[in-house]
Amino acid sequence: MALQTSPDSPAPLREVVRGVQGWVDRLGSVWIEAQVVELKSYPSVTFLTLRDPLAEVSVTATVDSVVLNGAGPVQPSAQVVAELKPYVHTKATSLRFACTDLRPSGQGRLLARLEQLRQRLAAEGLFDRERKRPLPFLPRSIGLITAGGSAAERDVLENSRRRWPAATFTVRNVPVQGQQAGLEIITAIGHLDRDPSVEVIVIARGGGSLEDLLAFSDEGVVRAAAAARTPIVSAIGHETDTPLLDHVADLRASTPTDAARHILPDAREEARGVQQARQRLDRAIGNLLGAEQQRLDQLRHRPGLANPLYGFELRHDQITALRDRARRSVQNRLQAEGSEIQQALARVRAMSPKATLDRGYAIVADADGATVSSVDQVSPDQALTLRLADGDLWVAVDEVIPRSTEPEGEQP
Template sequence: MPKIWTVAELTREIGQTLTENPDFVNCWVSGEISNYKNHRPSGHWYFTVKDEYSSIKGVMFRSRAERVRFVPQDGMKVLVRGSIRIYERDGNIQLYADEMQPSGVGALYLAFEQLKERLAQEGLFDTERKKPIPRFPRRIGIVTSPTGAALKDILKVMERRNPQISWILAPAAVQGELAPREVAQAIARLNRQAQVDVIIVGRGGGSLEELWAFNTVEVARAIAASGIPVISAVGHETDVTIADMVADLRAPTPSAAAELAVPLWMELKANLAQMESRLRSSMALQIHQKRQRVDSLKSIGPLSNPFWRVDQNRQRLDALSERLEQGMTRFVSDKNGILRLLAAKLDLLSPLAILGRGYSLTYGPKGNVLRHSDEINVGQQVQVRLQQGALTCAVLSKSSDPK
């Protein structure tokens, strides 16, 4: 009787057979991608590789997918390297991918084109967002390898063009897996800590793989986020990177970047001397014109007779003095009239004027004016004030009767 397999036994046996067959281990499969899905929580890729006759499911785990330099798309022709195994839970044969390359085009080139299109859509290449390079920078920031030829070339040109200018190096790896992060961090560090007017980012020439750090989204966004203008100087003149497109200015080589960033000292001196000469000529012309103006005023204006103005002011002073004297006379006269009027009014109210009409004032022993007979006793003396002279009298009798 033939053996009866359980489903689990059968799938395990098929899996073992696939594992033991060397043709199905680390093999290459050519086909078209379909049903591609990037499982966001895990980062694993799930897809199908098919041709016109058949298809096979595939999976690429996150650790492998992170090494792929392009993003798969449905309909893309690819070469996939991996192992054929069975997924026992579903009984499906799957391709467990370790590597993926675009078929007919290089992976790096495809990744470059995809990132360029993506960043262009975001506006990172737009001319409007590019910052002008300062004409007279005081300090240059440099992001490159401290041991590379690019740094030597940049410093050599800077020394030749302007030995007075200062610079600061933000060292970073420019090749390898750590390069993108180090370049991005160096740009951010210069923005955060160093007071520089322009940043040169770059390295010497190399292959596409060697220049790849400057074709990454990490470096592109760091350049775009820089508040300080950035000059990209990556490789040779024929090398064009994403960093070149995002930067505020692209230089064909690191040496050319230094030429663009640093003004020539001798040119500055010559320009300064020329400006000084023009300023002196302008000042001499201005002084000559002002002297001619003064000479003209001296011959036809008040300056021809400087005492004329003094004489006129003296005449004005005489006229003002006369007006002041007349005004004071009228003022005093008016005030005298007022005083006489007030004196007459006071005289009418004076008790002495009343005495002139036959009346008298009687004062008690204490000097108080007596207004009633009850204020004095019989036998006391009183003083009587007349218009002329005074009397001392004794009170012989008194009466309260006004009659």
Template sequence: MTEQDQPADKPGKSPENPYPVRSVSMMVKDWIDRLGTVWVEGQIAQMTVRPNSSTAWITLRDPSADMSLQITCPRDLVHNAPVKLAEGTRVVMHGRPSFFVGRGSFSLRVNQIRAVGIGELLARIDRLRRLLDAEGLFDPRLKRPIPFLPGTIGLITGRASHAESDVVSVATARWPAVRFAIRNPVVQGPNTVPQVVQALRELDADPEVDVIVVARGGGSFEDLLPFSDETLCREIGRCTTPVVTAIGHEPDNPLCDLVADVRAATPTDAAKRIVPDAAAEQAMVDDCRRRSAQALRNWVRREHHHLTQLRSRPVLARPLAAIDARADEVHRARAAARRDVTRMISAESDRIGHMSARLTTLGPAATLARGYAVVQAVASDGTTTVLRTVADAPAGSRLRIRVSDGAVGAVSEGEDEAH
């Protein structure tokens, strides 16, 4: 049933029939009284104890959220508390929620106050450590690398603290051009976690910030307790900018150190880790240049020695020696070839001379020179045939008689009977 569906004559359901203030206050008080007693834990953010009043007013703050609760208790309960109550003290209180109808205010009326012991705090921190470890917030593979030379360093530390002075002075001395974006939240007490978380979010959203440093000097276990808070640890894990923590001194190890990308022992150590030393880098550059020049000279010297060795080899020292040696062989081969050719020509010339003499001796010219003649019968068509028998030259046949110095014509008279 909606408010419009309520009967018009029912009190508080229409502007014509509203509740009076006293009725609403009494109903709220009645609802709150039904809650009964509760135990609550938090940090004391403010405490007021007036000398002329029997009541003490305390503001109890949640260390992990920006929330607080008003507490009232007898003055003697504050004085007789198991520990000295002050701002930042972590306590557990037992009381009943109460609504004061006269002022319309809510508070928790406390009848017991107990201090949270260090042993219990250590046990809680250990349970939180195991939880965060199981979720992977401590995984080394998720650690972001620190830039070699950050342009702007986001620094979260107490105002005018030694930690701020150490980080700024050491970083500036090592690299004078470094810039800082400084946030100064409170680093002790109930407001530490929300203010540090807010500073982290601001610096992480700044695109010019390359690395964030959370620094605080040494202190007691209770002073450093906010840096083991779950909200702060998870906020560091969500940052996209690398985070360096330098909380306390070397033995101190809050949980945010395990979540951070780099854990520094002290604020001075944090400055040394994130900013290179200009003098050391210059010395390294000079050393690299010297070593590079020496390596280059050694390489040139080695290559020069290698070339000298190559030039000293016979094939390069006297490159024509092999050709000269082959030239002698060529000359000898040419002389031998010429000698052989001459000898062969001489032998063939002698053979040809002998054959020519034999041809001359055996040829018809030599026979004709000795007084012989060659008789040929001349046919009517002018062809000639050698006369071999008498029958080849009957009477009246034309004859051609060849002698050594020419030929004469004749006519056959027939066979010579006298012969």
């Protein structure tokens, strides 16, 4: 019921605000479809800005963290369906909205479902890096799963054979979208994985919408790829496309063309590498042979090889020098010893009685040969021997005259 007011009978502002608040409250909660424009999170509340996809109309609503987390990953530009409860903030008299429920809409709902599946498979360890296997350097045969006659098949085959002309492929053509696509891809993976000649499997498809690539996010396909013993390369769509198969594959190629670069080496680059390796080997062998030849030349020009008798001559010269040195050493020793003998002989001769005899003295000895040094040792008529320098004299003592009885001034 409208308020009856006039200049003479105005209504209090509080009644007008309460009236507006009552009208808004009677509207109750409403479900709206909109696009997320902006998210601003604060410790106590998150502000969610929503915009009508067909008109320049937008509102900002507060949303509880429980409601926001229950909606899965909500990013700007995502399409959502939200339950909004409008209310009037009486203090500022402003219209505000509270978001009491939030759900992905359209593609957003699909993304949320895929994200839940991704988290579940990741928790099982299917995406762990430790499960990734290295690709063979040059596989005998390459398994290819793709749509028959598609651009993806042509890109993989042509680019692979351009890189390595002798590349061999085992191709399994399957539908890559639609309800039966997942089952066909699972069957193809099993068939190629059992083939002993296939050493790597490439699963390829060109670009498309999220719905077009759903077969490569199918849980059965992901589990079949994880269970395969043969390394798997995922080459789905473009760089921005990331189906769940990319996470479980042993290698993710950004495009089918890029897959060829990963599974096969470039024959021309390998040929250049081989040529460079041969050149390095040639240089290394040449350097080694040159060094050994120089060593042989040095050995050949050594005196011992130039003259076989060089060693004997060298030892002969050494022996001669040693002999001469020994001779000189012996001679020097003999001269030194001779000098010492001469000196000793001179000393002996200086003390020898013979030297005294040479000066005219004589040695007196009795009949027994004992030296007589005193007159007290002889008696008259005793026979004595006088030893002179040149012979002996036998004499008889006529008289013994002691020195004390000699006249003074007489010489003996």
